[in-house]
Amino acid sequence: MNKINYLETISRRTSVRNFGRELPSQAVFDQVRIILESVIQGPFGSPLRFGLLDQSSFEMGNLKGNGTYGMIKNARFYIAGALEPGHLAMVDFGYAFEKIILDCTNLGLGTCWMAGTFKRDLFGGNFKLSPTEILPAISPVGLEVRENRLKMKLIMGFLGVRKRKKFSELFFDGQIGAPLDPTTLGPWLQVLEAVQQGPSASNKQPWRILRMGQAWHFLMDEDRVYNSLLAPIKPQDMDLGIALCHFALGAKELNLPGSLQILPAAPSIPGMEKYRYVASWV
Structure with a gap:
């Protein structure tokens, strides 16, 4: 992977909730897997585990209604991460997961942090959590549908999604x-x-x-x-x-x-x- 300008990536990265049926190339997916497999702990030493899940293979169907604000559409692949609870483990997870998100953005992929509004039991089962692991967050990952971008931008603006503190x-x-x-x-x-x-x-x-x-x-x-x-x-x-x-x-x-x-x-x-x-x- 080429050296990433993270400041530029941070400035242009937005949450993507509408994905196309076209999938990223196998080469891109290989890059994503390399990124995920390379992260085994956070900056404060908490053990972490990340993987790529194909929801089309889930036993419980297509996850209708899954997603932040109920607006995740056509996402087939999800990044999932697991940890064992401990001091600063959640901070470690947030750090590592955000860097993964930025690395995926650099590959031209859309993502969206999801920590509350997803079927945690379903994803946890398919990620094969151990009895001591928990699944704090997931993110869909794929190619954004750009023809509806203006509509989504207006909706997200109305909801205040991009609003930041002074x-x-x-x-x-x-x-x-x-x-x-x-x-x-x-x-x-x-x-x-x-x-x-x-x-x-x-x-x-x-x-x-x-x-x-x-x-x-x-x-x-x-x-x-x-x-x-x-x-x-x-x-x-x-x-x-x-x-x-x-x-x-x-x-x-x-x-x-x-x-x-x-x-x-x-x-x-x-x-x-x-x-x-x-x-x-x-």
Whole structure:
């Protein structure tokens, strides 16, 4: 696979819900399988497993009514991922699954994160989950039907699917609630804009980033009720993984210093009690 410009891929990637009957070439599917088989753990070490499922072979039929917003059409193949519950496992999954999504986008394929609205028992059975594994999310994968793109764009616009929080709501400078000044960020601005564009469950974008000196701290503004609706699956933990993925890929692409780390303690400043510390880029 050619080197990927992840910042460009992030900026153009959109969720695809309408797929064509024409299938990607075997060469493309081979590339997808290589991508999936290469991911065995997340950045914090949680074991992960991914695979490609052909729903036409499912015993329970064609999955009518399956999909986010009830709008997934004609998808035959799905990417599925499994993990065993553990500390930061959902964050690891979100990071890894989002990178897979971006790699598939680079291959010209359409995808759509699905964490709540799919037949989990059906997919889990066909993915042959072990007794200790869970299936946090899946994504259809295939070629987009472009003739209905404008119609879908209008519908998604009406539903607010592409709506994102303001820059000042997501990124703080030195203290909670103090917005970063974009004009002072240099190349880091591209990285944070990539994070701002990240998809999230119900568009809640629960991540917050606090810059303190040369360190960037990732915090979660957790909706505890919402995040427990699918327990043991935690969609907002996966959302944090997506934000971390966009940040790390962008920083590495621009050769910016630092790496993902978990500090012994969260920053001790006023206002931190509202947030859950997740990780840092230092």
